[in-house]
Amino acid sequence: MTSLGQTGLDQRTVILFDRSASMLQSHQGARKIDLAKNLFQGMSEQFALDPHMSLRFFAGGTSSNKMIDCQSSKIGLGVGAARSAAGISSMIDSINAVGQQTPITYALERAQQDMEGWLGPRKIILISDGQETCQQDPESLAEAFSGAGITVDTIGIGPPGNFAQLGMIALAGAGEFHLAENLAALQEAMATATGGSSTGAALPIRVSNATRQPQPAARSKELPAALPDPATSTKVPLIALPPVAKMLLPEPQVTTNAPALAVEIIFDASGSMAARLQGQTKLSLARRALAAAVPGLENPSILVGMRAYGFDQSLNKTPDASCPNTELVLPFTANRQATAINRTADALSAYGYTPIADSLTLAGHDLLAIDAQKHMIILISDGEETCGGFPAAVAANLRSLGIDLQTHVIGFDLDATAQQQMQAIASAGGGQYFDAADGDELGASLMRVIDLAQEAADPWDMRHIRPVSGGPNLEQATELTPGNYTLDRHLPKGEQRFFKVTTKLAQRALLRGVIQSRKAIIGNNGANSESSVAHAGFEIRLFRPDGSEVKGHWARVYGARGEQAHTTYMDLSGEGFYFSVGNRYDTVNKDALFGLQIDEAGDLQVGQDAPKRVEQAPNLPLDRLVVGHLGLADRYDSYRSNIRAGATELQLKIRFTIADFRYQVDIRDANTNKRITRLTQQTGASDAIIPLNSATTAVSLQIKDNNPSLNAVFSSYTLKLNYPPE
Structure with a gap:
């Protein structure tokens, strides 16, 4: 109960x-x-x-x-x-x-x-x-x-x-x-x-919150929760780390009281939307497309309103009665926008005429009353103007209202004449035109327009997450704790800024870089701007405590917004490390986003790394599932287990979190160092029965990372060594 x-x-x-x-x-x-x-x-x-x-x-x-x-x-x-x-x-x-x-x-x-x-x-x-x-x-x-x-x-x-x-x-x-x-x-x-x-x-x-993403918090002093053994429920003080997941772009820090963007959707509920396409009414297809796309507008920086025309079935179906039927059916809101839009669209019926020009005019006045940094109209229509207006001229006139306004148009199942009119509206309104022949294309077009809205709601001064300067060299490196950061200024080509990270023995540091914008253009006169076409990029490079660079394990991220890359550092000395942010080949935008996360990544228990040398290996209890980590600088893990007298077989089970992790296992008599068996060319998982000499009283087990040295692969694994069932 x-x-x-x-x-x-x-x-x-x-x-x-x-x-x-x-x-x-x-x-x-x-x-x-x-x-x-x-x-x-x-x-x-x-x-x-x-x-x-x-x-x-x-x-x-x-x-x-x-x-x-x-x-x-x-x-x-x-x-x-x-x-x-x-x-x-x-x-x-x-x-x-x-x-x-x-x-x-x-x-x-x-x-x-x-x-x-x-x-x-x-x-x-x-x-x-x-x-x-x-x-x-x-x-x-x-x-x-x-x-x-x-x-x-x-x-x-x-x-x-x-x-x-x-x-x-x-x-x-x-x-x-x-x-x-x-x-x-x-x-x-x-x-x-x-x-x-x-x-x-x-x-x-x-x-635990120690591993929370995308903004890692300071690490807790408490041990991570245990991973119980399925056979004995005995707990071990480690948790297997999951594969590196994609980093979500954090919510921007709003630097003004005004919303970043006000969007008004103009929705066609004229009689032609009652026509059937793909076995459904076009109105039903439009509702489905809206429902799939509008969650992208759920952003506290975006105000959303919705206007519809042609929906009022209480009016006579004549131009005089129906053409004035254009209303703001959803007042502007920044709260649960998707739910509000879907509920409003579901209440509409396809009925009357198509007053696009009047709807654009009224939408412009709606937006003029909204205090926002940018404004946008999204017009969805399956036909051309039927009320004698001139919508392209209206769209052009809206651009002179003194507000930053774009008008994007989605034409749904249009003939060639109507397509030309809709393209003219988008062009005059400073926006883009998207053509949709069916419900699937309508959904895809709406997604693309929502992407434009998301970009418009992300102005430059809202993408700065805990801006930091960094030091000019390793000696003056700025110390960082786990979290997400951006730079406090654009970096010219070739400049690097340096940071210091304190980690303990057997901790893994994960560094991720994410593109938030386009390339920064640094003018000779000190004026800065952002390219309208060129992609941005930057590098994260790792340095050991002695200042030497960790060759081959740097991360370079380049491309459109959302592109990302990561690199990791495994602390085998307890001395921490350094890293730098820069670009040897181009400028770096100051909103280059980089995140630092620190996780326990030891073997058997927190703060312990199983060594390469088997004579220093920790004891591996039989019949107990344990957690270890392998990769990067940590290329060997060795363990030792005592065996009961007369045992003739052991059962070995290994599971790596990274399914294509390559490794080999070497098992020897711990007293004589004589090899018992070697499992070569293993990938991801191993199940084996190990034959024993009845005189064997202890075995050593060494797991070796067999991934190419330049392939920076790091993985958790679970390991269990026990006697086979009788």
């Missing part, structure tokens, strides 16, 4: 289950979908007894239309619904895995809606075998849920190494991530998440 919160009310729990086709894949001899169905069948009585626990499915879309499939979710067992164990069991039997997309963000939104109005504790338990495929940001949504009192736990079904995003979702949602490779582990994970108990074995990983 669910627990009681401080309000005295039961906890309301929504279990989200991923029905994407990848759940048909097998792992450890069982299909992932079957593991989940067995789990739910075992919970059927719990479902029947607890009216506050619900089950929602997502990722079931099979239309091959990404926009549609990215909004696929349905309730399997609703809160408070009539329940019986037999009925629930029948429903579970019918679960299948068919989906072509994995809309985790959309599923989280629907789960939150399922719990709206509940005053007691609320929790979402997300079960998946993958990550978001619909270009949304579930981590930010989970963080918002956490602030609203909703906890988000995640359970990854399958092998380790695929769940970096699920771990970050749990971190952002103030919950826990659980790894489940088999049914027992899945049962234990669910029991932990729901506050029950189980005899199974799971790998719960408590995510």
Whole structure:
């Protein structure tokens, strides 16, 4: 049963289950979908007894239309619904895995809606075998849920190494991530998440703010949470690091009270939008396209309003009555813009005439009253002006209003004449024209226009995140703590700025660089500007404590906004390191974004690195799953294990987080140094039976990084050495 919160009310729990086709894949001899169905069948009585626990499915879309499939979710067992164990069991039997997309963000939104109005504790338990495929940001949504009192736990079904995003979702949602490779582990994970108990074995990983992204906080003095052994539940004081995930651009620091951008969408609800295309009305297709694209406008720096024309069915369908029908149906808002737009669009009906010129005129006056740095009109229409106006002339006139205004136009299923008129409107309005022949193209065009809005809402003075100067050389390097930074000025070609980082033994520093803008142009007269076409770029170079450069492990990032690269430094001495930011070949824009993250990356326990020399190797307990890290400067890990008298075999299992990590394993008699066996050309995982001489009382095990030395690969791994089952 669910627990009681401080309000005295039961906890309301929504279990989200991923029905994407990848759940048909097998792992450890069982299909992932079957593991989940067995789990739910075992919970059927719990479902029947607890009216506050619900089950929602997502990722079931099979239309091959990404926009549609990215909004696929349905309730399997609703809160408070009539329940019986037999009925629930029948429903579970019918679960299948068919989906072509994995809309985790959309599923989280629907789960939150399922719990709206509940005053007691609320929790979402997300079960998946993958990550978001619909270009949304579930981590930010989970963080918002956490602030609203909703906890988000995640359970990854399958092998380790695929769940970096699920771990970050749990971190952002103030919950826990659980790894489940088999049914027992899945049962234990669910029991932990729901506050029950189980005899199974799971790998719960408590995510701590020490590894939070994209803005890492100062490291906690507490040890990272343990990774339990599936066989013994004995904890070890390390957590396996996930693969390096893509860094999200942080929210800009607003330097003015005025919003960066005010956008007015002009939406065509004229009678022609009732025509059918692809088996649906064009109005329905336009609503779907809006729903998929407008989450990109959810930015506190963007005010959004919506105007519609031709929708009022109470008017006579004549030019005199219908042409004046253009209204601001959604006043400007900076709060939950996507929800407001979708709700407004859903209420519109296709009916009347097409007064584009009057709508543009009124939109201009709407925007003139909004105090924003930039203004934008987005016109969506399936036909030309039908009310005698001259929309291109109006668009040109709007440019003379004294505000920074662009008018972008999307033509939907237009003939050649209408296309020419729409192109003329965009050209006169200083914007771009996008043509869309069907619903898919309409969605893609809206996405491109939303991208333009996002860029417009990102003025130069809003992209500075904790600006720092850096030192002119290593001796005067500026010391940095974990976090995200930009520079305090543009750098000319060839100049580097230097920084110092304090790390401890067996800690890994992750440095990531992200492009936020275009190339900086530094004028001879001191005036600076930003190129309209040329890409930006910069380099991050690493230096050891003695000042020597770590050759071959630098990161160079170049390209459009959002392009990124990373490099890492493994501290094997406890003396820290240095790095520089610059560009030997070009200028560096002062908004070059670089992030520093520090993680525990030892072997067996925090602050310990397993050495190369086996005579110095730490003791590896048998029958216990342990965590280690290998790569970069740390190319060897050695361990020693004592063996019981008369043992003739050992069982070895190794799993690297990076699936294509290359390595070899050398196993010897620890007393005689005689080789027992060598596993060569290993990639990602090893399972082996090691034959022993009955006189052997101890073995040494050395794992060697076999990746090319210039390939800066670093990975966590789990290691278990035990006796085979009798």
